[in-house]
Amino acid sequence: MDKIRPYSMALDRLRSAGLRPTRQRLALAKLLFDGENRHVTAELLHSEAVDANVRVSLATVYNTLHQFTEAGLMREIVVDSSRSYFDTNIDDHHHFYFEDSKRLSDIADDEITVSNLPPTPGGAEVTRVDVIVRVKENNSQ
Amino acid sequence: MDKIRPYSMALDRLRSAGLRPTRQRLALAKLLFDGENRHVTAELLHSEAVDANVRVSLATVYNTLHQFTEAGLMREIVVDSSRSYFDTNIDDHHHFYFEDSKRLSDIADDEITVSNLPPTPGGAEVTRVDVIVRVKENNSQ
DNA sequence: ATTAATGCAAAATCTTTGCACTTTC
DNA sequence: GAAAGTGCAAAGATTTTGCATTAAT
Numbered sequence: 001m002d003k004i005r006p007y008s009m010a011l012d013r014l015r016s017a018g019l020r021p022t023r024q025r026l027a028l029a030k031l032l033f034d035g036e037n038r039h040v041t042a043e044l045l046h047s048e049a050v051d052a053n054v055r056v057s058l059a060t061v062y063n064t065l066h067q068f069t070e071a072g073l074m075r076e077i078v079v080d081s082s083r084s085y086f087d088t089n090i091d092d093h094h095h096f097y098f099e100d101s102k103r104l105s106d107i108a109d110d111e112i113t114v115s116n117l118p119p120t121p122g123g124a125e126v127t128r129v130d131v132i133v134r135v136k137e138n139n140s141q
Numbered sequence: 142m143d144k145i146r147p148y149s150m151a152l153d154r155l156r157s158a159g160l161r162p163t164r165q166r167l168a169l170a171k172l173l174f175d176g177e178n179r180h181v182t183a184e185l186l187h188s189e190a191v192d193a194n195v196r197v198s199l200a201t202v203y204n205t206l207h208q209f210t211e212a213g214l215m216r217e218i219v220v221d222s223s224r225s226y227f228d229t230n231i232d233d234h235h236h237f238y239f240e241d242s243k244r245l246s247d248i249a250d251d252e253i254t255v256s257n258l259p260p261t262p263g264g265a266e267v268t269r270v271d272v273i274v275r276v277k278e279n280n281s282q
Numbered sequence: 283a284t285t286a287a288t289g290c291a292a293a294a295t296c297t298t299t300g301c302a303c304t305t306t307c
Numbered sequence: 308g309a310a311a312g313t314g315c316a317a318a319g320a321t322t323t324t325g326c327a328t329t330a331a332t
Contacts, residue, residue: 133270
């Protein structure tokens with residue numbers, strides 16, 4: 001009884017986010033939330049779905065990623081102006097961005113220190129602080 | 142003889158970057174580098190050029206911004222996946238991003254402290270560390 | 283004259299939309 | 308069966324490209 005039950009995990013997650021558990025959403029949630037945290041583009045997730053024999057259109061993948069993000073199940077990371085990344089890790093954290101392979105990896109919040117933030121102009125409210133460490137693999141490629 | 146000579150400033154800047162000082166590049170350099178540091182999109186710079194009666198196409202503005210960036214005269218800031226921003230400030234620094242007005246403002250390097258950076262995976266070389274403080278004006282708009 | 287830059291329109295991305303069809307509740 | 312979600316193709320938006328023309332050295 002202590003076995004992981006991924007299907008119902010995804011189901012519960014959708015239910016508590018107020019999203020109808022349709023076949024497409026369940027399949028995408030399974031790809032996204034079963035296992036480790038991940039960083040995906042719409043294109044990547046769509047091709048994974050197709051590979052897994054899930055019939056879903058790219059437009060629906062876009063919609064779904066935005067719905068998951070709005071529902072607080074994921075967040076969007078902006079590192080490359082030509083494509084959007086979505087992260088299943090919604091805890092406070094930061095990123096390495098590998099410019100060659102165009103991949104992301106997490107930096108936990110306690111692995112980095114940002115201090116001395118100046119006051120925001122006009123007392124604007126801080127939505128989020130993103131630290132992006134851009135790196136380049138200087139070996140291959 | 143201590144007067145500012147913006148035209149030749151732009152000229153010298155282009156010359157030392159190895160870029161031919163064409164009419165379009167000179168005009169754009171003038172818009173960009175005369176005065177305070179600025180953050181521009183291609184669209185914005187193009188419309189400023191048109192307003193200033195400079196005949197230049199949007200494609201050339203894109204090309205020019207990229208050439209200036211490659212030459213180290215500017216740098217690109219990624220904060221919004223739907224548009225590219227270019228910054229005339231090439232010193233180490235960070236940014237506030239106003240999500241409502243879609244505008245940027247600089248945070249000088251010494252106004253913020255990033256410490257305890259973890260080692261890069263595989264010893265990859267750090268290209269740049271970007272801190273983006275996303276803010277929302279909670280008054281108007 | 284040679285070489286580089288420009289303009290234009292067309293193509294290439296990536297992302298969103300409109301609407302008929304399908305699925306969930 | 309009412310309401311919400313999906314697919315598809317088409318439209319949008321931003322950025323890039325190809326090539327003939329123009330300008331800089």
